[in-house]
Amino acid sequence: MKILLRPLKEREDKAVYEMFQEMPANENGLNNPASGLSFEEFQDFCKIKVANSRGECLREGYVPDTCYLLYIDDVPVGRANLRHFLCEALLKRGGHIGYGIRPSCRAHGYGKILLAEVLKKAKEKGIDRVLITIEEHNQPSRKVCEGNGGVLEKISDGECYYWIDVL
Numbered sequence: 001m002k003i004l005l006r007p008l009k010e011r012e013d014k015a016v017y018e019m020f021q022e023m024p025a026n027e028n029g030l031n032n033p034a035s036g037l038s039f040e041e042f043q044d045f046c047k048i049k050v051a052n053s054r055g056e057c058l059r060e061g062y063v064p065d066t067c068y069l070l071y072i073d074d075v076p077v078g079r080a081n082l083r084h085f086l087c088e089a090l091l092k093r094g095g096h097i098g099y100g101i102r103p104s105c106r107a108h109g110y111g112k113i114l115l116a117e118v119l120k121k122a123k124e125k126g127i128d129r130v131l132i133t134i135e136e137h138n139q140p141s142r143k144v145c146e147g148n149g150g151v152l153e154k155i156s157d158g159e160c161y162y163w164i165d166v167l
């Protein structure tokens with residue numbers, strides 16, 4: 001199996017666009033602001049996401065984050081957002097990393113691979129303790145997190161708080 005994780009580029013191809021369109025606008029707290037965009041609108045979205053990763057064009061209250069795409073055997077199967085640092089809002093909900101696998105590619109172990117690859121990027125950015133928050137009922141995501149060393153700190157208001165020491 002060929003695994004590749006790469007940052008989103010300023011212009012993306014149809015394969016990446018189609019993956020974003022397959023993913024819901026919001027699922028278990030993971031937002032997809034590209035849902036429902038036309039292909040050309042999606043290019044504007046990509047430009048803004050790349051700017052966000054440089055700390056530019058950020059919405060009020062948002063911190064810089066990098067969007068990564070996971071390819072398995074040259075097919076885009078998932079995406080993740082790595083927030084470069086935490087703020088009050090992210091400490092409460094969101095944490096450092098949000099991730100999703102496109103519905104047609106789930107339950108193949110790709111979620112675990114995606115988080116493992118993004119943790120390497122976190123380490124490169126100097127983040128050695130990662131917070132991930134997950135809705136209590138979201139068993140697949142909790143398994144993905146626990147399978148990557150996530151330690152449950154607490155469950156509060158239906159949200160699980162996991163920490164991962166990045167080695």
Ligand SMILES: CC(C)(COP(=O)(O)OP(=O)(O)OC[C@H]1O[C@@H](n2cnc3c(N)ncnc32)[C@H](O)[C@@H]1OP(=O)(O)O)[C@@H](O)C(=O)NCCC(=O)NCCS
Pocket residue numbers: 027028029030098099100101102105106107108109110111112113133134135138139140141143144147
């Ligand atoms: C969470 C998500 C990324 C998992 O991706 P995935 O590729 O299906 O996950 P994996 O195949 O790596 O499976 C991880 C574990 O979940 C289990 N699992 C997968 N689908 C499941 C389901 N529908 N119900 C229960 N367990 C499930 C797998 O068996 C595996 O368990 P194991 O560790 O015991 O083997 C994916 O379901 C998703 O994108 N969900 C929507 C967005 C989301 O919830 N993101 C997380 C926000 S915090």
